[in-house]
Amino acid sequence: MSPITEPSFAHLLPPSWTSQVQAWLDEDTPSFDWGGYVVGEVQREAFLFGKGKTEAVLAGVPFFDEVFKRLECEVEWHLKEGETFQPVKHVATVRGKARHLLLGERVALNAIARCSGIATISKRFKDIAEQNGYKGIIAGTRKTTPGFRLVEKYGMLVGGIxxxxxxxxxxxxxxxxxxxxxxxxxxxxxxxxxxxxxxxxxxxxxxxxxxxxxxxxxxxxxxxxxxxxxxxxxxxxxxxxxxxxxxxxxxxxxxxxxxxxxxxxxxxxxxxxxxTSAVHQSVQHIDFSLKIQQPKD
CATH class of the missing domain: 3.20.20.70 (Aldolase class I)
Incomplete structure (x- = not known):
């Protein structure tokens, strides 16, 4: 009998969620990809860095993965979702065609930056409440961004609320x-x-x-x-x-x-x-960047 795998927050996502990722990509490149023409389809490797000024929680891994899966790129994570990191941290490595790396860059970064920002402040709220001896539930609200609710609710879960x-x-x-x-x-x-x-x-x-x-x-x-x-x-x-x-x-x-x-x-x-809506409205995003590396000789 096969061992039961450890559950992941990604297992909560509905079957329809991947179509949202395609809609994000369609929105970002509705016509010609001028920059992609410049770089072509040479194979490249890019490092995902978690930056900013304070400790942060990594959240939004499924959304980041799906963006690059649709662009035939591979993502190798060096940190587990839900873990905290101190900037600057090499969080993941993405491999694929240069044109495809750049097609997914902004969409993937936007999703993970917002999701991680919500997870980070959610964890902070939970920690403050627990340190104060509170034994109840800290919860978000429905005051979410239209079309982005799934990502924002996901960030709350990863943050522990x-x-x-x-x-x-x-x-x-x-x-x-x-x-x-x-x-x-x-x-x-x-x-x-x-x-x-x-x-x-x-x-x-x-x-x-x-x-x-x-x-x-x-x-x-x-x-x-x-x-x-x-x-x-x-x-x-x-x-x-x-x-x-x-x-x-x-x-x-x-x-x-x-x-x-x-x-x-x-x-x-x-x-x-x-x-409270303070864990998702007007939340500071976590700063991430994706840097294509110089090919090794």
Whole structure:
């Protein structure tokens, strides 16, 4: 019997993801490749360097690999995905025709730079929370770049945090606009449960203790305390846990304004989930470069 292989985050990717890579390549070279004409198809070797100024997490390996696979190039990694490195680090070596190396260069670097940037700050958020004694979940949000969500959610996973919901179909989240349109928190939850059944979690956004209480009474699985300060969060969470002890089960989520600078304040064990867009919106990319090497004599 063959041994079971170690699971990889790449195994999570859907069958359709490789078509996105082709779309990236098509976007980058919609017509003639003028520079490729200059270099031709001589075989060359290129070194991928991880640069920047601080320690970083390597993420986005499947996307980088797929770019060059489509261009008939081979990639040899000198670092495992998820490992950290200090710049400047020779991360990988890519071999293939010079024209093909340059066709894939920018597309592959863009993907790995963004993905690694998200993984790096995700790991930093997780580390800060754990150092503060937080035992709950750090999660991203759905405020991702259109067309690039898969890469950004992947970076969160590699960085060690929860990617939260991937789309409108993966969880039922009822926010203020849903509640206003439905007429009440209770009505919104009842309608959602009627069609979502037992397989979908219902997450309800609230901004007052009374609203949180109503959400719990109506059967919310997750109650998101939105834009409350740490004192309010602790007060609401403790009061409602006491009130509903033994009667209801749910999780408290905190969201809104969570940043690296205030994470220690927010990371209280009165809440189960801390969700933030700060791990992917406006994140500094990790600087990578691909350098074709001079052929050896």
């Amino acid at each position: 929860d990617p939260h919901r991937h789309s409108l179909s993966s969880m039922i989240m009822l926010k203020d606009n849903h509640i206003t349109s439905a007429g009440s928190i209770t009505a919104a939850i009842e309608r959602a449960r009627a069609v979502g059944g037992f397989t979908l979690t219902i997450d309800v956004e609230v901004d007052t203790e009374a609203a949180a209480d109503e959400a719990i009474a109506a059967g919310a699985d997750v109650v998101m305390l939105d834009n409350m300060d740490a004192t309010q969060v602790s007060s609401v969470a403790n009061k409602l846990r006491q009130k509903w002890d033994g009667k209801r089960k749910w999780l408290f989520e905190v969201s809104g304004g969570v940043e690296e600078g205030n994470l220690r304040e927010k990371a209280t064990n009165d809440v189960d989930i801390i969700s």
